[in-house]
Amino acid sequence: MGSPNDRKYAExxxxxxxEGDVVVIGISQFAVDELTDVTFVxxxxxxxxxxxxxxxxxxxxxxxxxxxxxxxxxxxxxxxQEVINNPGLLNEDxxxxxxxxxxKPANVASLDSLLDAAAYDKQHG
Numbered sequence: 001m002g003s004p005n006d007r008k009y010a011e012x013x014x015x016x017x018x019e020g021d022v023v024v025i026g027i028s029q030f031a032v033d034e035l036t037d038v039t040f041v042x043x044x045x046x047x048x049x050x051x052x053x054x055x056x057x058x059x060x061x062x063x064x065x066x067x068x069x070x071x072x073x074x075x076x077x078x079x080x081q082e083v084i085n086n087p088g089l090l091n092e093d094x095x096x097x098x099x100x101x102x103x104k105p106a107n108v109a110s111l112d113s114l115l116d117a118a119a120y121d122k123q124h125g
Contacts, residue, residue, distance in 0.1 A: 008114035035061035078102035
């Protein structure tokens with residue numbers, strides 16, 4: 001199954017989905033599969049300005065720890081506390097319930113520099 005077409009993807013495996021005036025960020029199924037069982041999610045930057053390429057947290061599994069990056073400039077306005085309390089949500093549903101942060105983008109057009117689903121899947125499918 002391919003990655004959803006309603007979002008853009010960073011090469012570091014984060015997805016970015018526009019919802020109203022915010023961009024929701026999470027990690028892809030490919031990233032979850034590579035990490036295997038996610039055991040811990042830590043959002044280090046819970047609010048405030050963030051730059052494209054800046055790490056805002058990390059995901060740990062029995063296999064590895066991976067930093068999570070924003071693909072856009074903006075301001076973090078919400079954190080998914082549910083996924084911090086229950087990291088298994090990333091294993092179960094990385095595309096919906098497993099979202100990580102919501103960012104109010106400085107310029108939503110900057111998402112155009114990220115990969116679409118077809119290009120992402122071609123690299124990581």
